[in-house]
Amino acid sequence: xxxxESLLEAYLKRGFSxxxxxxxxxxxxxxxxxxxxxxxxxxxxxxxxxxxxVIWIHGHECTGCDESFIRSASPLASDLVLTSIAxxxxxxxxxxxxxxxxxxxxxxxxxxxxxxxxxxxxxxxxKDNGIYCMSGGHTFTHLLEKAARGAAAIIAYGxxxxxxxxxxxxxxxxxxxxxxxxxxGKPVVKVPGCPPIPxxxxxVVMHVALFGTIPPLDGDGRPKQFYGNRxxxxxxxxxxxxxxxxxxxxxxxxxxxxxxxxxxxxxxPETYNSCGNLRWWQGMSYPIQSGAPCIGCSNxxxxxxxxxxxxxxxxxxxxxxxxxxxxxAAATAVGVAGHAVASLVQRNKRDNxxxxxxxx
Amino acid sequence: xxxxxDVQRKEYYIFSPFLRIFHWIMVASILILFGTGLLITKPALxxxxxxxxxxxxxxxxxDIHFITAFVFCASFILRIYGFIINKGDRLFPRxxxxxxxSETVEVALHYMLLKPHHAxxxxxxxxxxxxxxxxxxxxxEILTGFAMYFMTEPSAIGGALFGxxxxxxxxxxxxxxxxxxxxxxxxxxxxxxxxxVLRAEFMEGEGEVxxxxxxxxxxxxVPKDANExx
Numbered sequence: 001x002x003x004x005e006s007l008l009e010a011y012l013k014r015g016f017s018x019x020x021x022x023x024x025x026x027x028x029x030x031x032x033x034x035x036x037x038x039x040x041x042x043x044x045x046x047x048x049x050x051x052x053x054v055i056w057i058h059g060h061e062c063t064g065c066d067e068s069f070i071r072s073a074s075p076l077a078s079d080l081v082l083t084s085i086a087x088x089x090x091x092x093x094x095x096x097x098x099x100x101x102x103x104x105x106x107x108x109x110x111x112x113x114x115x116x117x118x119x120x121x122x123x124x125x126x127k128d129n130g131i132y133c134m135s136g137g138h139t140f141t142h143l144l145e146k147a148a149r150g151a152a153a154i155i156a157y158g159x160x161x162x163x164x165x166x167x168x169x170x171x172x173x174x175x176x177x178x179x180x181x182x183x184x185g186k187p188v189v190k191v192p193g194c195p196p197i198p199x200x201x202x203x204v205v206m207h208v209a210l211f212g213t214i215p216p217l218d219g220d221g222r223p224k225q226f227y228g229n230r231x232x233x234x235x236x237x238x239x240x241x242x243x244x245x246x247x248x249x250x251x252x253x254x255x256x257x258x259x260x261x262x263x264x265x266x267x268x269p270e271t272y273n274s275c276g277n278l279r280w281w282q283g284m285s286y287p288i289q290s291g292a293p294c295i296g297c298s299n300x301x302x303x304x305x306x307x308x309x310x311x312x313x314x315x316x317x318x319x320x321x322x323x324x325x326x327x328x329a330a331a332t333a334v335g336v337a338g339h340a341v342a343s344l345v346q347r348n349k350r351d352n353x354x355x356x357x358x359x360x
Numbered sequence: 361x362x363x364x365x366d367v368q369r370k371e372y373y374i375f376s377p378f379l380r381i382f383h384w385i386m387v388a389s390i391l392i393l394f395g396t397g398l399l400i401t402k403p404a405l406x407x408x409x410x411x412x413x414x415x416x417x418x419x420x421x422x423d424i425h426f427i428t429a430f431v432f433c434a435s436f437i438l439r440i441y442g443f444i445i446n447k448g449d450r451l452f453p454r455x456x457x458x459x460x461x462s463e464t465v466e467v468a469l470h471y472m473l474l475k476p477h478h479a480x481x482x483x484x485x486x487x488x489x490x491x492x493x494x495x496x497x498x499x500x501e502i503l504t505g506f507a508m509y510f511m512t513e514p515s516a517i518g519g520a521l522f523g524x525x526x527x528x529x530x531x532x533x534x535x536x537x538x539x540x541x542x543x544x545x546x547x548x549x550x551x552x553x554x555x556x557v558l559r560a561e562f563m564e565g566e567g568e569v570x571x572x573x574x575x576x577x578x579x580x581x582v583p584k585d586a587n588e589x590x
Contacts, residue, residue: 219514219524224515228515230511233512242417243417243418244421248405267533302533311536312537322398325547328548329544329547329551332552333551339473339555342473343559344562353476
């Protein structure tokens with residue numbers, strides 16, 4: 001791509017009308033979680049801003065985020081990749097391979113130094129010098145550090161890139177970690193989720209692409225417009241929670257009636273994501289709607305907070321904290337009762353001694 | 361055998377009304393918070409009830425928990441005021457003074473039934489150390505509690521003030537775990553505290569129980585920490 005075109009030019013070149021372009025801009029505005037009075041700014045940006053160059057790299061992960069991404073319906077992932085961004089390098093979606101492909105990465109980094117958006121999927125493998133995740137003959141850490149140096153913005157897609165992901169679960173044999181500490185201190189937009197919602201993925205990259213700035217972030221580096229609410233607070237089953245109507249098992253009447261899944265370990269009260277309002281596959285459904293408690297897949301440590309179908313961790317035959325706590329409390333009560341008896345014996349002994357002392 | 365009543369005793373005024381009122385608010389709060397907290401983690405089973413007429417309202421239980429928590433936090437104003445105006449309210453263990461350790465060991469040996477008695481104290485050092493531990497646990501409960509409570513709106517002031525707790529713990533679920541585990545520790549403390557106070561009452565007859573109503577204790581010997589009230 002020699003001259004980088006704007007979104008408007010891309011539309012016109014492909015035979016779309018300006019009307020179609022404006023419609024697209026309205027759609028984009030809502031997708032990026034912006035209010036409708038921002039449409040003017042979106043149109044302006046889409047008319048003038050050259051399409052951003054994107055480098056998309058994959059580390060220690062399952063590429064499930066891409067599986068989610070390519071199912072984005074509005075905009076279609078194909079539209080985004082082919083017309084809205086200039087995707088120069090992508091491990092998964094590129095047809096090219098081998099040395100020319102790697103050479104193209106170096107060219108892109110050199111040519112668009114300081115301008116390209118770096119999208120990262122997958123964790124960094126830190127143990128044994130990172131040999132558990134290799135790419136193009138080098139460790140992924142090497143690739144990430146190289147690509148991050150000249151990036152205008154970095155987006156961490158998925159819980160792996162954001163926090164380390166499933167492979168970081170205890171005992172974390174590969175030393176997996178999120179990318180934050182391997183990008184030379186550059187700000188990272190975290191888009192956690194396992195995988196993230198497709199429209200959230202496209203929405204965040206489009207925000208960076210159109211406005212050239214990263215979206216407003218919360219304290220953890222997540223875009224506020226998509227991660228500003230708990231699933232619990234946006235859940236359509238919330239009224240059942242407030243009324244105390246819970247499914248006790250996965251096959252009881254409550255579960256069939258669509259009651260709250262809190263007692264089945266739902267992580268909605270601890271999870272920040274857009275599942276409750278955007279939902280998945282164009283608003284078709286989301287885990288809780290289909291009867292599965294949320295596992296909190298966009299949380300920083302969800303993989304170690306098992307069992308996912310219970311509120312509190314269990315310790316084998318000892319049970320959970322309530323059982324252990326009640327046991328300790330009972331043992332304490334028995335202990336103090338024994339101590340009371342022993343204390344009385346001790347007091348009598350002491351008093352007898354004092355009396356003898358007085359007699360002499 | 362001499363009754364505890366035959367001994368000549370001196371009355372010491374120790375606890376201000378502010379500390380005493382705070383103490384009883386704390387007792388009620390901890391009981392309510394613990395009960396409702398257990399119900400929030402594991403809501404009671406409502407079976408064979410028409411849902412519309414359910415008696416188990418999670419909303420209500422959560423509201424009771426939250427209101428009690430706010431009342432408990434507000435009652436610390438009394439505790440702090442008493443701390444400022446009355447020396448007897450200053451119960452922090454004096455671990456920067458050397459005799460604190462030897463005295464604590466002595467009291468501990470007595471409680472382990474290895475020593476027949478310990479030196480008299482107005483507020484014994486081991487008990488004071490345990491209160492410091494209680495305040496630490498309460499502080500953890502307050503921090504994790506507000507960190508969960510205010511995160512309905514992470515960018516509002518409450519979220520900004522307490523959101524860091526979740527970050528520090530690694531995840532918000534961990535805040536739930538810590539909150540619940542420490543609640544049990546507080547209950548274990550309460551059982552121990554309840555027993556130790558009754559024991560002191562029966563063993564020494566110094567008015568340990570009534571001191572939390574009247575503010576006074578009656579001692580037969582000059583307590584080692586009497587100078588702290590001057």
